Amino acid sequence: MRPDDLRALVAEATEAGTAEARWQAVAAVPPELVEEVLHGSADASASGAVAVATGVAASPGVGSGMLCLSVDDVLDAADAGRDAVLVCVETTPADEVGMRLAVGIVTARGGTASHAAVVARGWGIPAVVGVDGLEVADDHVVVGDHRLDRGDEVGLDGGTGEVFAGSLAGGSSEVGADVRADLEVVLGWADEVRGERVGVWANADRVDDAALARSLGAEGVGLCRTEHLFLGERLPLVRRFLLADGPDEESATLAALAEAHREDLTGVLAAMAPLPVTVRLLDAPLHEFLGDDAPEAWREHNPMLGTRGVRLAVLREGLYRMQVRAVLAAVADVEAMGGHPHARVMVPLVATSEEMALVGGWIRDEIAAAAPGEALPAGMPVGMPVGMMIETPRAALLAGDMARHADFFSFGTNDLTQMVFGLSRDDAGQRLMGEYLDRSLLVADPFARLDEGVVGPMVAAATRAGRMARPDLPVSVCGEHGGDPASIGLLVEAGVDHVSCSPYRVPVARLAVAQALIERDR
Numbered sequence: 001m002r003p004d005d006l007r008a009l010v011a012e013a014t015e016a017g018t019a020e021a022r023w024q025a026v027a028a029v030p031p032e033l034v035e036e037v038l039h040g041s042a043d044a045s046a047s048g049a050v051a052v053a054t055g056v057a058a059s060p061g062v063g064s065g066m067l068c069l070s071v072d073d074v075l076d077a078a079d080a081g082r083d084a085v086l087v088c089v090e091t092t093p094a095d096e097v098g099m100r101l102a103v104g105i106v107t108a109r110g111g112t113a114s115h116a117a118v119v120a121r122g123w124g125i126p127a128v129v130g131v132d133g134l135e136v137a138d139d140h141v142v143v144g145d146h147r148l149d150r151g152d153e154v155g156l157d158g159g160t161g162e163v164f165a166g167s168l169a170g171g172s173s174e175v176g177a178d179v180r181a182d183l184e185v186v187l188g189w190a191d192e193v194r195g196e197r198v199g200v201w202a203n204a205d206r207v208d209d210a211a212l213a214r215s216l217g218a219e220g221v222g223l224c225r226t227e228h229l230f231l232g233e234r235l236p237l238v239r240r241f242l243l244a245d246g247p248d249e250e251s252a253t254l255a256a257l258a259e260a261h262r263e264d265l266t267g268v269l270a271a272m273a274p275l276p277v278t279v280r281l282l283d284a285p286l287h288e289f290l291g292d293d294a295p296e297a298w299r300e301h302n303p304m305l306g307t308r309g310v311r312l313a314v315l316r317e318g319l320y321r322m323q324v325r326a327v328l329a330a331v332a333d334v335e336a337m338g339g340h341p342h343a344r345v346m347v348p349l350v351a352t353s354e355e356m357a358l359v360g361g362w363i364r365d366e367i368a369a370a371a372p373g374e375a376l377p378a379g380m381p382v383g384m385p386v387g388m389m390i391e392t393p394r395a396a397l398l399a400g401d402m403a404r405h406a407d408f409f410s411f412g413t414n415d416l417t418q419m420v421f422g423l424s425r426d427d428a429g430q431r432l433m434g435e436y437l438d439r440s441l442l443v444a445d446p447f448a449r450l451d452e453g454v455v456g457p458m459v460a461a462a463t464r465a466g467r468m469a470r471p472d473l474p475v476s477v478c479g480e481h482g483g484d485p486a487s488i489g490l491l492v493e494a495g496v497d498h499v500s501c502s503p504y505r506v507p508v509a510r511l512a513v514a515q516a517l518i519e520r521d522r
Contacts, residue, residue, distance in 0.1 A: 001028070003179045007178065007179070010185050019192075023193060026514050026515065027519075031485040031508050031512050038060075038507060039062070039124075039158075042162065047155075049064075049164035051163070052144060053163040054162055055106070056130040056161055058120060058130075059126055061124065062157050063104025063126040063155065065153070067154045068098075068150070069088065070098075085103060085105070087105075089107065090116065091115050091119070092115060093231050099119055104127065104155070105126070106154075108134040109129070110130050110426055114129055115426065121480070153166055155168035186511070190515075193518060199499075200510050201476065201498050201499070201500035201501075202220075202500060204224060205224055206264070207267030210271040216503055216504070216506040224277055225283070227284035229260075235289065240253045241254060242289060254322045258325060261330075269330050273342070274339070276344055278346050278476070280346045282348075283348035287300065309350075310359055311349065313362075320347075324362075324366040327345060344385045348391065349392065350389065350392070350402065353405055356405040360406070386407050387474075388402060388408075388409065392415075395462075397458075400466065403469040407473075409474070411496075412479050413459070416455060417451060420451070420454055428445075459491065464495070475495065475497050482500045483501030484512075488509060489515075489519070492516035
């Protein structure tokens with residue numbers, strides 16, 4: 001279907017005036033069309049740009065600008081009023097100050113669940129990752145027979161994975177306002193289909209992300225990554241906390257972090273009120289905070305499976321307690337403004353029910369202390385649900401036990417896929433995935449499309465087991481699969497209550513959930 005075909009489809013369904021006609025129209029729209037309408041596509045022939053490489057299409061959209069090889073290059077380009085395309089080996093959270101200012105991101109390493117891909121989708125920035133053969137030097141890059149120097153004009157199409165030498169300015173295909181209006185009509189019909197059966201939430205960390213998500217139809221925030229709030233100017237505070245010599249220095253640093261945290265969370269809660277905001281407590285590998293200068297005692301050979309998430313909280317009890325107090329203070333701030341915030345707290349990377357019982361107990365202690373005089377029902381918080389992410393296979397297999405200590409589940413399918421397959425979410429997209437798909441060793445990239453063999457059934461089985469222990473247990477998915485139409489079909493069948501995805505994927509998810517429900521109801 002072409003964008004212009006939407007006009008006839010909407011007109012026909014409107015004229016029929018029946019719910020069945022509207023449902024048929026919703027079912028007829030390809031989800032890929034939504035991305036094309038929202039983001040456009042490249043037309044290299046109209047601009048004279050030359051395709052020089054292809055990588056993983058990580059975030060849709062078209063971008064052109066001067067080749068920048070570092071965050072400092074991007075900042076300099078922004079100061080000069082020029083568009084910048086960041087090209088590098090890979091990105092880390094420390095690069096996000098520059099990534100946000102770029103009009104496009106290209107990396108030599110990574111896949112659909114890598115840092116660059118997830119961040120770019122969240123911010124609506126075109127991205128191509130895992131470009132095989134891309135060599136990045138200090139002042140230039142080489143890919144195939146092409147050398148591109150710092151400052152050269154480059155372009156990318158994040159929907160096809162193409163990288164271009166030359167500018168795509170004037171060479172991108174965009175749709176008109178009338179087509180966008182037709183799409184909004186179809187998405188409104190899709191929301192009618194969904195009703196209150198399956199919600200569409202967004203992964204949003206900052207106030208502008210939350211406001212954008214809401215404008216695109218998100219009904220809540222399923223994942224607010226608090227580690228993203230600790231970067232930039234706050235990164236030195238986190239390092240001081242982790243490396244504190246004693247309790248006095250640790251307490252002083254936590255107090256400073258708490259105030260900054262409260263301010264950030266107040267903005268997000270206010271932007272979404274009265275819709276729910278799920279605040280995930282700190283979950284980042286230590287090397288992302290400590291960098292290469294980490295003391296030997298803190299260095300890890302496999303940081304993605306190291307001291308992160310709930311494990312760091314067990315070692316530093318004050319960390320999660322501080323975050324919960326900041327959430328409660330932010331709730332109070334929004335209430336003082338006249339708003340009606342709805343916060344939920346989520347514990348990441350849980351592998352044992354004992355972990356959840358211990359850390360969840362600390363969290364509930366803080367919640368109870370903020371509500372003096374109120375009785376604390378057994379296993380239930382006062383005013384704020386305390387849930388957990390299911391990212392480890394062990395947690396999924398023991399979901400019944402986990403549900404005794406959690407008010408809700410949220411499946412982190414990126415890490416769950418990584419652990420089930422034993423594949424790195426950051427590295428598998430380069431070289432390996434293309435070869436496996438070409439040889440039919442995999443039917444699809446499991447980080448882009450939920451694995452039907454094990455991961456999908458594991459989500460379904462854990463959902464059933466959790467609800468056997470706790471029949472009213474809300475279940476969400478906040479991995480990037482929550483924005484993939486094919487994966488959404490599996491998740492709807494699994495019985496989840498909400499899917500959560502990057503803000504710019506919310507319209508696609510709204511349509512895909514409705515289509516999955518229509519298919520299920522047939």
